Amino acid sequence: MVGMQSEQPRISSARPEMTRAIMDKTGLDQGMLTDLVHRFYGKVRADSVLGPIFASRITDWEPHLARMIAFWSSVALMTGQYHGAPVPAHAHLPVTRTHFDRWLSLFRETAYETCPPAGAAHVMIRAERIAHSLHMAVEDTARANSKTVPNLR
Numbered sequence: 001m002v003g004m005q006s007e008q009p010r011i012s013s014a015r016p017e018m019t020r021a022i023m024d025k026t027g028l029d030q031g032m033l034t035d036l037v038h039r040f041y042g043k044v045r046a047d048s049v050l051g052p053i054f055a056s057r058i059t060d061w062e063p064h065l066a067r068m069i070a071f072w073s074s075v076a077l078m079t080g081q082y083h084g085a086p087v088p089a090h091a092h093l094p095v096t097r098t099h100f101d102r103w104l105s106l107f108r109e110t111a112y113e114t115c116p117p118a119g120a121a122h123v124m125i126r127a128e129r130i131a132h133s134l135h136m137a138v139e140d141t142a143r144a145n146s147k148t149v150p151n152l153r
């Protein structure tokens with residue numbers, strides 16, 4: 001809509017009353033999650049461990065950032081904005097525990113800089129849970145692929 005650019009996107013939640021209750025409890029809102037995502041990927045891109053992995057796969061950052069804001073809005077506020085598939089996007093990445101630990105530590109630092117403590121705790125519980133399941137998916141994929149190679153032990 002013309003002239004609306006600088007205003008916060010309206011929340012179009014499938015369960016508006018639940019989104020409202022989470023916002024009240026955590027102090028989070030769409031604007032805060034937008035800041036969190038922008039600051040976090042600023043740090044990721046400057047990071048010597050994670051930066052190169054993202055740089056070789058993402059050339060156009062605007063769509064990635066928009067997708068990540070929708071993702072965090074869905075995960076943290078239950079707005080239903082994200083319709084994607086995170087597992088296949090990560091299953092073949094050249095990443096180990098070290099990368100997930102680094103990702104979580106940068107995300108934690110950014111969450112506590114950007115959100116009130118209850119909001120940061122709310123997003124961290126979810127980030128840790130999802131990081132764990134993505135890590136398992138990466139390991140499962142690597143294990144499945146290694147079975148196609150004879151074991152020469």
Ligand code: HEM
Nearest residue numbers: 053054057067071084085086089095099100103127130131
């Ligand atoms: C080792 C740590 C991680 C690395 C290196 C990484 C890297 C990436 C890359 C390169 C993409 C873009 C894929 C593409 O467009 O082809 C991506 C997408 C994405 N990442 Fe991660 N990621 C990591 C951890 C996480 C974690 C912990 C979460 C969630 C808590 C997450 C959530 C997402 C989501 C939602 C997408 C978009 C998937 C889609 O809808 O296409 N990532 N990630």
